[in-house]
Amino acid sequence: MKIGIKTIGCAKNEADMKNLEAILSKEGIEIVYNTDFADMIIIDTCGFIEEAKIESIDTILGFCSLKKEKDLKVIAVGCLVQRYYDELYKDLPEIDGLIGVTPPEKVAALIKSGEYYYHSEPNVIYEECHRIDSKPYAYVKIGDGCDRQCSFCSIPLFKGISKSRTIESIEKEVKQLVENGTKEIVLVSQDTTQYGTDIYGEKSLPLLLKRLGTLDGEFWIRVLYLHPDHIDFDIIESIGKERKVLPYYDVPIQSGSDRVLKYMGRTRKTGELAQLFYEIRSEVPESVLRTTIMLGHPGETQKTIKETFAFIKDVEFDRLGGFVYSPEDGTKSYGLPMTMSKEKAKTYMEELLEIQDDISLIKNRLKIGETFDVLVEEVWGNKSMGRSYHFAPEVDGCVFLNEKIKPGKFVKCTVKDAYEHDFEGEIVNEFA
Template sequence: MEKLKFGIISLGCDKNRIDSELVIAKLNKKYELVIDPKEADIILINTCGFIESSKQESINTILEMAKYKKIYKCKILIVTGCLSQRYKEELLDLMPEIDIILGVNNYDKLLESIDIFLKNNNKLLYCEDNDNFIYDGERVLTTNKHLAYLRISEGCNNFCTYCVIPKIRGKYRSRKIEDIINEAKILANNGVKELILVAQDTTMYGIDIYNEKKLPFLIKKLSQIEGIEWIRLMYAYPEEITKELILEIKNNLKVCKYIDMPIQHISNSVLRRMNRRGKKEDIINNINMIRKEIKDICLRTSIIVGFPGETEDEFNELKKFIKDFKFDKLGVFEYSQEEGTVAATMSNQIDENIKKLRKEELMLLQQQISRELNENKIGNIYDVLIEKYENGIYYGRSYEMAPDIDGNVFLSSNENFRIGEIIPIKITKALEYDLIGVVYNESCK
């Protein structure tokens, strides 16, 4: 009998991507993966349910794929991920086109659920609340083969008033060091050069199972794996960044001098309403310490505008902070009023138009900052990881650029470079978020 074919659509964050890669490996044991969902007998959508825009994208994707049951080959429509975990029965009631719904803790039920549905056509729902384990195992990478996201923990204990992640993903729980190292070795043996460490909060790694923060130790162990050349740190809470971590980033040659540290706001009054652990003074002190210790550090952050009660003065304080501290990379998000969160019940919700205007104002400011910082890089030489070749142009990233969010280094060359190769590039031109360069050799001096 010919194998059934499956397609997968993965939405949302890097942690969701890892879940999708685990799901693909599981389905691959019995079914055949296809890229085009038009060819799929089974379509699985791994959803995001974090904020309103991501929920809407997930719902629209489900509705679009539901049409494939009528006009193409699709026999089974499966919905997994954060949206299904968050809304459970509501999805099945509102979208009868869905055949199987699995939560973030129930991927072990996937193959069994498909078998049951094929036999009796019964709709199935498994969405358990379980925060005692972390789903891991064999993965099929959906990134370029030279990079992989590596999950070091799951869940979150921070309980920011705007965030539903603790309710969806459960309490904070770290993976064992030996499990992470074993997975990293497998990835390296398969050609991965760049590991991107992800969690809801990477800085708290180990606190639950080792009774201390073990991120610096973990990074050191990962850097000893042959084949791994870059280690990148994402989602590091600024108030939890320690001197030990800073020194490990500084002194470890394999660690990208890059930290993603979401601060969300700088006004102490807003931070209190958000239930963020740190204060303005803590954030500023850590930024100054990082920049003092690590030459050429690249700092990325994310900001929320329009949080309930955000006054003009609080917004202007944030704007001044961004102007003064000049982050290398910055993302701005409009506050999303999410049911089930404390912030959703707060008075003084901000008008949507004001949120939009504040976001635009900060993004314009950051665009100017980014352009100025990039212009200062003209003449600099960077090791660049080549990721794509298209229409005579190579696309690559320096240590300052995380994939998909931070821009590219472009170069035109008659040389034949391999995807995944790291080559020296001299910067010749700067754009707002991207850089243009030439291959660096003796003639460039």
């Protein structure tokens, strides 16, 4: 059997599917990356926001339409299935299987046995990992689920409460990846600041980073998804000072308005958030700050939009991502009166991203003349593309290099020019 895997959604989904790939390969099943040659398509779905749900459904229907032309099985797995299993079972008779939020080993066992329909309580954690990664970076899931009750967020509905993997299992996976050539380990969870509270009784991200930093090999560690309500000094210090950990702080604040933050169920107000970012930059001057903003949540007005714009201008984040609120059934915000149309929120989002582009351009140009380590990821003709610590994979920009260098190598690079999202660099020397 030849299986193709399509991943939709977040980095945690990608980590799950990379493990599934490796397990299926060990079982003698061929994984194909051109789905034209597949006998079965496994689609890892996302159920977080409306756009992701639409993309998941469109992808399912797109592959199901191919069944008219060839013998093909289409199996949907993951978050959308967990959240809407009964509805999908009823409304998608053309699909061949539905498997909810289930560890990769269980998914592989179900596929091998021909049991393509499976739904139970969400099981988001697995300790045994089997990885085959072709990219220089890899996402490693340290936990999943969430104990927070943010008014807009549907994640706890289909992922359940926060659960952590053991340090030992994470160490084992990272060691395996590094031995196989991975150069950047990207730690992900729904809220990485809460890592370990369920199994060790306290926040254990600093301890995890210390342990991973002692592993042999030339590699970076990057941490994503730091919930602003739970960041403390130990976390700030461990990310900024721990060996091999990049001083990159991904802190999604969602809004720069106290009124909207209250509607969202967030704890820290804008004054506390501003102080948090001041502390990060004071403790770690070379830090990169990234955030995510949602516009259009119930309670949003022209006044709150202006407050968010002012907050962004005041803090001057290095990187910013944004999306527009969509009502999610089952959440506290669902059914609340909409105080701003989606179209208006989209217009404001375009304006916000323009503001951020101006900020990023100024901050990036300050790096001209400085020299940084760059992880090479791709080759284009006689040139290469990579990332310095300033850029997370897939969501940020990159460094364009003036020479052809093999992907997976580290080089020292001097920034010769800079734009809103990217650097242009000149290689000083290649060292790993």
